[in-house]
Amino acid sequence: MKIIQSVHTQWRENGERATKPLMLFSPYLTGNLAKQILGPTLKGMVFTQFDAELFASRASDLDVIKGLMDEGHQLFHVPDLHAKVVIEQGVFATIGSQNITAKGTRNKELSVLVQGEKHLREVHRKVESWLMNATPITLEMISGMADLLPPLKSAYDGFKASCNDAQSKVDKAAEEAIQRAKHAEEEAIRQSKQVEEEKIRQVQAVKRHAKALLNAEIKAAIASVPLSEDWHCGAIKYRQSSIKTSLFISSGSLLNWKVNEKMIQLVPLSRYLCVLDTGRVGWARVAGTRISMIGREIIFHGRVISEQPGWIFQIHATENDHGEWPPGANLFISVSRIFGGRLFWLPVRFNLSTYIFFSPIVSCEGDLVEEESVCKAAIAWIKRNKASFERQVIKAILEPFKYDDKLKGIDATSFFGPLNSHHVLQITLIDGNPILVGKAGRWP
Template sequence: MSYVKNANLTWDKVKDSDLVLILSPYITGPLAQQILEQNQSGQIYTRFELELFASGASDLRAIKRLVEAGHEVLHLPDLHAKVIIARGQIATVGSQNLTRKGLKNLELSHVTRDLQQVDDVRQKVKPWLFQASRVSLEMIEAMSDLLPDLQDLYSRFSEACKPAQHMVNGHLVGKNKLVEKTRTEIVNAIKSAPLALDVTIATVTYLPRSRKYTLKVDSKPFTSWSFNGRDLFTLTRFYRYLCVLDTGRIGWARVVAQRISIIGTRLGFDAGLIQGQAEWEVSIESDGNLPEGCPGEANLLAHVSMGGTELFWVPLKFTLTDCHAFAAKRPLNDSGTGVLGRQARSWFINNKDRFVQCVLKGITEPFQYKANLTGLRAENFFGPERTTYEIRLARVGGHPVLFASSPNL
């Protein structure tokens, strides 16, 4: 028994089974077909629903290829489980669909090769299968005729939702007076810091080739700046740099010469960040989803753990040049309420200034993730397509900070 983040690596090894059952509500790409081609026979249970094809959650072309290849595809209403069973070999149960997104999302699947457990899983899902109905090529053709107009409607609906969702995500903060005070302090810290003479205009742009959005410049790169008109200050490609919007939103932008596509809103530091507590692991969140009870001025959240056990969490007010830590809180799951947690919180109370300085250093220094592509996509941080910013580079506390402001700010 084990757990894996990417069950595809396990599915690739499923071969020569006399029967493979696939339960996946959504199917895109060739993954299902690749699994079935390595085995004697198989059945695919999915949801054959117009809304899912119109939204892109499932791909009608992938379903058609499976049927044309001779595989049995069945519509199972209300299916939500993601299960693959290779009789006599293996079973996986988890969150991962047989889709391209399933290879990239944060997924977790339980894998077992215990034959009794494999059979137990099959027995659990067996009653569901009697509700399924076969999907034919005629049904696929009928669905295909209806799809184009609905895809266009869904696309327009999705675009209309983006500005509202962006507001919810914190792009237009300011209703709360304390939050607005923190935002103002951040913007003032930027404006009073040394600023590069260069200003570059960047726009959230859709790239058809990669089917992704990016914050893109057409001329001046993100990586070269000048503070005196002569010497260049260079940012390292693929490193993360602190990035601040004029709304006060904070992230860590992965910089490439002409674009920024990935912005982290969570930082994770292995043991060693906090002086005097070498075994502590610290993670910082800036996505705005602070728990109830946090002070209104707080804009970051620090979680402190050791050996996988959370010791405490603490709201932070970060204004670029300063960082204030509020009172430490017991962990939300209450796992650090024993002696270890009490000792940790006591140390924090007596060494708050040291803790803050170590965290401030971690927040502001550029760094490179081992996994470069973690974080929010550009449209989820900067805003929907065609959102435009003026980008400048500031030096705050000796560290470079990218500042993105609306052109009329």
């Protein structure tokens, strides 16, 4: 068995090689295909429907039937025939969807080629009952039908035109409905997008306002705290033989300061909290005449929270715009288990003189977090030990420290400002800890 598309090519080839008369079953006959299949030599048998409606609608062609009779082929009317079958007895049979018509050669059709004695006998048995009900088509039948067809064709043409007009209206209405639905969907999407954009704008406006307030608070705090009598102006420049930048001072030392008549000496290459009047916060690596790297994500392993030595404590001072962060927070405390996932985030508002701890946030998108019950238990512990926890967090923020990785952090251009910009540095003391305070410009 073989499945064939456009089986008319196979019909023509088999018809040319046929040694026995062919039997054609097709409810519709148009064009020259039947004549090409049957050929001029062997006289075949054609089974079709001799039906006035089919001739009036031009689904079948009365002239084709007469032409085949004139060639000597036998034609038969089979009521209710719808099968499309071509048989050379004992050689092959095709069964499929393709009519023996001109249009059938252009349509998307599938047919099955049947060969082999067993399968062909089965096909013959199936069509035998059709043959018993077949009525020979005569010239008189053709002549009588030809006389009756003109008014039927005219009526059918009018009916078809009305049907086409009705279908056109239905199709147009359906297309208009589709377009209306499409436009309605697009409008709904547009409005939804506008609502979301407005929400984002409002959130961003709130965050900008909160950031402006925080920056104003930090400037006011810088102006109110006792600053060192001495100050240094530094410039952002490339390090020697490097594409990385540092803040360099031209004279003096960043390690020696005087606050309230008290000499303060910084530990070389240690990290000190640095607060700019722009509101930016980081931990600067201080050398004698330069600041080379500024950490903005600081990780502390163990004993930061004395009661919880198994926790990893991390401070982020980046301008994080995550939707879950409360407006005005500028430090984000991440607490995780040493051998596990994150427990919670704790946003903090730090303006140099005061601290505001917001409610813990259990998860953020992309985090590897502990099970919910573990996180909730950790947060419950924080609430019970709020004062001790916050005191130890503040201590970690303020105290100087050294990194094992001395070059960890961002360049000076990413923290202070662009290449060749100038910045004034002073220090203040908070809880006895030296804090670097900076602002853009050449003078304090």
